[in-house]
Amino acid sequence: MQLQWNSTIREQLLGQGLARLPHAVLLVGPAGVGKAAFSEQLAALLLCESISPELSACGQCQACRWLDAGNHPDFRRVAPDGDEEPEEGAVEKTKKRSAANIKIDQIRELEAFVFVGSHRDGNRVVLITEADAMNPAAANALLKILEEPPPSVYFILVSSKTKSLLPTLRSRCRVIPFGPPEAAAAAAWLAGAGLEKQAARYLNLAGGAPMRVAQWKEQGQLAPIDALVESLVSPPADPIALAARWDGLLKGDGMFRMENLVEGVQRWLFDLAQERLAGETRYHGGWPRPKGVEKLNPNALLAAWREINQFRRSARHPLNQLLFLENLATHFLRALRPVA
Secondary structure, eight states: OOOOGHHHHHHHHHHTTTGGSEEEEEEESSSEEEEEEEHHHHHHHHHHHOOOTTSSSSSSSSHHHHHHHTOTTTEEESSSTOOOOOOOOSSOOOOSSSSOOOHHHHHHHHHHHHHHHSSSSSSSEEETTTTTOOOOHHHHHHHHHHHSSTTTTTEEEEEEEGGSSOOHHHHEEEEEOOOOOOOHHHHHHHHHHOOOOOHHHHHHHHTTTTTHHHHHHHTHHHHHHHHHHHHSSSSSSSSSHHHHHHHHHTTSSOOOHHHHHHHEEEEHHHHHHHHHHOOOOOTTTTOOOOOOOGGHHHHHHHHHHHHHHHHHHHSOOOOSSSHHHHHHHHHHHHTTTTTO
16 A cells, blocks of 8 residues: 555655665654555555566565465564564554563564575565564664664665664664654545544544554554543543543453553643644644633643653553553643632
8 A cells, every 4th residue: 555645755765766775774653653554555566577567566476476475485574573464554453462571582683584585586574563562682782683684685774763773773764753643644545544523633642653553443543542632621620530431441342442442541641732732733733622720720731641651651450440540530620629
């Protein structure tokens, strides 16, 4: 699937043909803007045995069929241990993992692949879907491989958290930055994905990343997101009652998790503070605004926003879910007290 908003990046990277393509590229940018879709297309192009004049994989040759079936002998995908799929694909996916790291053994397994000849007498491709998930030992092992790779081997790294990567690793790659598309292009893509209604609302919340919104739809998160915002617009005064509402959201059938809820509360506090200080919001422009925002203390809002960082650190594995939610609700409601 070609994403029109990334056509300029494609032209910059491939405009001089595959012969000038760097042997290691790092695709960076926020989740949901098409990095992984781009990486999959680039991998397919490098392995295709019947490339079109427009520099696209044909999708019909034996190499393309093997890649599509997941058994191409000259392709390796590296993802966090325990995760069978990339972080983002045609619709960027995030799965709950038993382990969040790419370990050194996964990188060492690439050595035989990289330094042994190709099965098809063509290119070999390594796709690392969440490069920022490499632990330090794995990153250093990859760095050694990248020092002198064979000429027919290409590395494609994808990352949404480039600050977690070793600077020396970044320096070995050509960094390709991705950003959100223009609002009109994003809305048009979401309309094609069946999300025309209230697309702008969710795009604001996703930082303009349309594929993240599509992921929310696929994972059944849109209804819980709406319900969470509704609970924040008109919250009950009792933190126990508010926590009970949130607990119900987490027990739904979709993939709305505790970390999603905590992030949603934190973003709401940020928007309240920004609206109080600058008269605008960043994430919730499409939702009704609560009454009495002008009476809130922006310092208290920002203090609660910072405090909730502590909740985010333990959101995946709270010892007691309801108690965790009651504590979170207490911090949230305390920040909503009007200025004396």
